[in-house]
Amino acid sequence: DAKTTQPTSMDCAEGRAANLPCNHSTISGNEYVYWYRQIHSQGPQYIIHGLKNNETNEMASLIITEDRKSSTLILPHATLRDTAVYYCIALRTTDSWGKFQFGAGTQVVVTP
Amino acid sequence: EPEVTQTPSHQVTQMGQEVILRCVPISNHLYFYWYRQILGQKVEFLVSFYNNEISEKSEIFDDQFSVERPDGSNFTLKIRSTKLEDSAMYFCASNPEAPGLAAGELFFGEGSRLTVL
Numbered sequence: 001d002a003k004t005t006q007p008t009s010m011d012c013a014e015g016r017a018a019n020l021p022c023n024h025s026t027i028s029g030n031e032y033v034y035w036y037r038q039i040h041s042q043g044p045q046y047i048i049h050g051l052k053n054n055e056t057n058e059m060a061s062l063i064i065t066e067d068r069k070s071s072t073l074i075l076p077h078a079t080l081r082d083t084a085v086y087y088c089i090a091l092r093t094t095d096s097w098g099k100f101q102f103g104a105g106t107q108v109v110v111t112p
Numbered sequence: 113e114p115e116v117t118q119t120p121s122h123q124v125t126q127m128g129q130e131v132i133l134r135c136v137p138i139s140n141h142l143y144f145y146w147y148r149q150i151l152g153q154k155v156e157f158l159v160s161f162y163n164n165e166i167s168e169k170s171e172i173f174d175d176q177f178s179v180e181r182p183d184g185s186n187f188t189l190k191i192r193s194t195k196l197e198d199s200a201m202y203f204c205a206s207n208p209e210a211p212g213l214a215a216g217e218l219f220f221g222e223g224s225r226l227t228v229l
Binding site: 038042098101 | 207
């Protein structure tokens with residue numbers, strides 16, 4: 001599975017949009033981009049995933065560049081409860097699905 | 113909303129003792145996983161399980177570890193003889209969909225913290 005690169009940390013003001021970048025320049029055609037987050041020491045929580053097209057759900061939007069080498073997770077209106085470590089993971093839909101390789105992620109701190 | 117539940121939330125044990133961590137996956141899910149996270153480190157995959165057998169396991173999942181689905185609802189992780197380095201948060205996860213099909217969401221439990229003294 002492709003390696004992903006994320007900034008170590010970022011701050012965001014409450015109520016503003018948080019844009020979290022992720023680089024995955026070696027991603028292959030059958031690898032999805034997944035985003036999870038981990039609030040404190042709780043279990044990772046699924047946010048969104050996509051293959052080629054931009055995706056939106058009730059939590060976030062995922063923008064994937066046309067060449068698929070990078071993506072951005074957008075939290076449209078960050079709240080204090082969005083403070084967490086956010087993980088960007090590339091994963092193939094093969095028998096290894098579910099074997100997520102969590103990296104260090106981006107520590108997002110939402111401030112009042 | 114259905115959720116993955118794990119017990120105990122925290123277990124303290126002596127080195128060399130056997131430990132069983134229990135998980136109740138979401139009822140219609142077919143694929144089960146254990147991950148662990150040593151304090152301050154990354155979340156690491158341990159093992160995946162489907163149709164009553166291990167699908168894949170990591171290098172961490174050595175002979176000291178075993179998994180079982182004893183009764184159709186519980187999914188357990190057993191560590192036969194705990195070591196100090198087994199101290200970690202252990203997360204169970206489940207998913208309803210088959211690998212290779214349309215990718216979906218992995219549902220994680222809140223974790224069981226294991227402390228080995």
